[in-house]
Amino acid sequence: MTTEESLRPQSLMLTFLGEQVLGRAVCVYSGSVIDVFARAGVGEQATRSTLTRMVGRGLLRRQREGRRMYFGLTEHSEAVLRDGEHRVWQTGAVNRHWDGTWTLLGFSLPESWQRQRHDLRSKLTWSGFGPLFGGLWIAPGEVDVSALVAELGLSAHVKVFRAHADTGTDIGAMIEETWELTELAHRYEDFVRHWQPWLTRSPHPDDALAHRLLLQTEWLRIIRRDPRLPVEHLPGDWPAERAEKTFRSVHGALTPLAEEAAAHLIDLVPARDHPDAPGA
Structure with missing residues (x-):
């Protein structure tokens, strides 16, 4: 199964909103979302259905501007996105500061x-x-x-x-018995194999935007499933650090092109009735 096939549209949507909307007091045009998602392998009907479901779940709100429909964040979705942002850019995948x-x-x-x-x-x-x-x-x-x-x-x-733990406790053995380390390691290794080649590619800016969306969504999915076990009690060849380095390097390589594409592909308007909106 490819990366594109295995990621849920709602997960991609949250990543997209985190990149383009979070912290900006704006709403995004549905047509822009459809365009970007099509480049990420998600069809128009699936994208529209995802937008509708997320409104129903309190994760999005609608804002009509003329004949166009825009979507903005709710308090709930902002909290979800802030947590994801923290996990990706601050907490990280490697727990080097465990206090026992x-x-x-x-x-x-x-x-x-x-x-x-x-x-x-x-x-x-x-x-x-x-x-x-x-x-x-x-x-x-x-x-x-x-x-x-x-x-x-x-x-x-x-x-x-x-x-x-008591002094005589074998923490390494306990960790291996309690968590599926092999499965988690495979996720990190698969991530590196899939994304490392992108360090030497030069995609079209529009494609770079879609691939950055896929990259960050897949990375967040992996680290959300990682209990962040203390690195000193994990196998010596634990692949999380290598995977995180790959993520940051590919993200950095894609971002200039992705931002170039976002400037002409994504239509944003000020969010009405938002705490951070001008005059609110």
Whole structure:
């Protein structure tokens, strides 16, 4: 499966909005989105459906200007994009500053609560946790899960602790037993194989914009699935650092051309009723 086929249109949309709209108090013309997405391998119908669904989910708002429809961010989508921006450009893929702290989360749910158990496990996985034992999950560092637990209505069934491993604990072995390191390493290695050749290519600016969109969406998808385990307890040839270097280098190479394309492909208008809009 190619990169273009495996990325969800909503993920691409969020990346696009983060690049073109976030922090600018503007809305983007739907036709501009359709044009850029077509260059990224997403058809017009899929793009229009994604815009409609994201409005329904509170991730986008519509703004009509004459006969044209523009789309802007909501408070919810801005929070999602700020988190992604932080993960990509500040947190990074390699955890070099771990202080030895672990977050332990224990839960006990009735046998009949299969859906609640599935939802909790899914959200814990996305928050960097792994199953130490059946109902006891662990994540490196101090992870605040209060909002996650409250959202699921499970506060009475979950207990959270901060801990340090005993001196005799083999942390490396524990990590290998708790997280799928091989699968994660393969994701990083595949990323490098796919994107490193772009360091020697000179695409058309319009194509550079689409490829930068694909690059950043794929990178964010990988690092969101990475629990950021302490690097000192990972295999010596751990590929995350090489993948991150590839991401930053290709992103830097594509950006001048991508910005050139954005200047003539993307139609933006000031967002009305936005906190950062002039006169708001």
